[in-house]
Amino acid sequence: MKALDLKNGDCKELIKKIPDKSVDLILTDPPYNIARYSTGNIKFDWRSDINNDIAEWDEVPLKPADFVESFKRVLKPTGNAFVFTSYNMVGEWHKAFDDEFDTFQFMAWHKTNPVPNFMKTSFLNSVELIVCFWNKGHTWNFINQAKMHNFIESSICGGGERLKDPKHPAQKPVKVLEHIVKIASNDGDVVFDPFMGVGSTGVAARGLNRRFVGFELDFEYFQAAKKRLSEQLIKVV
Ligand SMILES: C[S@@+](CC[C@H](N)C(=O)[O-])C[C@H]1O[C@@H](n2cnc3c(N)ncnc32)[C@H](O)[C@@H]1O
Structure with a gap:
């Protein structure tokens, strides 16, 4: 497999071209299907809107069971x-994958700067869940007891890391992805993200000298990922 292989299209079709038993780590961030719970953007007179809208791609129902075989x-x-x-x-991912792998666990990513809850009537949405599964004999770089809690803390993606054009509403911080790549793969391994958005998993993987295969349906996001990853390659070389 190449060091970098990016494709624009539907991952359900593109995945068919990936050879059997060729991927070391699937690290991905598919649509959450939370559009129907969104109350829309929060508007202010004194500052720009807080983006609470969910993208159109989140409205297409995603069935975890569709991904078990591939x-x-x-x-x-x-x-x-x-x-x-x-x-x-979470329940759907568990139902589809728990019986298919030896172990099914989850991690929590705590966001240190979540969107404030201005109404003060519920919790801030400061935790994201990451389900994980593997079989006996899997690659596992156990760092130490203190660093192997199923929990990671970081700010949301911002500053220079956050792409401005296009803006991706779900861009993940590279720091969180790097933590997982280090634990769950080795130098030269193949990391695969079928829903890569603007390529954050690829940035983490390539930065740690892994190979990367990424698919994205939206052409604008795909182009942004391609640009980001080619610029990163120039920097690494
Ligand atoms: C949650 S976002 C991923 C964001 C990514 N982690 C990042 O940091 O940029 C999910 C992405 O999946 C893409 N997507 C949705 N359905 C897809 C499909 N069938 N095949 C490939 N990509 C798809 C969406 O366009 C969206 O960019």
Whole structure:
């Protein structure tokens, strides 16, 4: 497999071209299907709107069960899978994958600067869930007891890291992705993200000298990922 292989299209079709047992780590962030819970943007007179809208791509129903066969087929026996998801989808991921792998666990990413809750009538949405599954003999770089809690803390993606054009509403911080890549894969391994958005998983993987295969349906996001990753390659070389 190439060091970098990016494709624009529907991952359900594109995944068919990935050879059996060729992927070391699936690290992905599929749509959460939370559009129906959104109350829209929060408007202010004194500052710009807080983006609470969910993108159109989130409205297309995603069925975790549709990915069982293809994920099992492409993963090496030593492989791992980590999937960002939301409270409304955890049960579906568990139902589809728990019986298919030896171990099914989850991690929590605590966002230190979540969107404030101006109404003060519920919790801030400061935690994102990541389900993970693997078989016996999987690659596992255990750092130490203190650093192997199923919990990571970081700010949301911002500052210079956040792409301005196009703006992706779900861009993930590279720091969180790097943590997972380090634990669940080795130098030169193949990391695969079928829903890569603007390519954050690829940035983490390539920065740590892994190979990367990424698919994205939206052409604008795909182009942004391609640009971001080619600029990163120039920097690394
Ligand atoms: C939650 S976002 C991923 C964001 C990414 N982690 C990042 O940091 O940029 C999910 C992405 O999946 C893409 N997507 C949705 N359905 C897809 C499909 N069938 N095949 C490939 N990509 C798809 C969406 O366009 C969206 O960019």
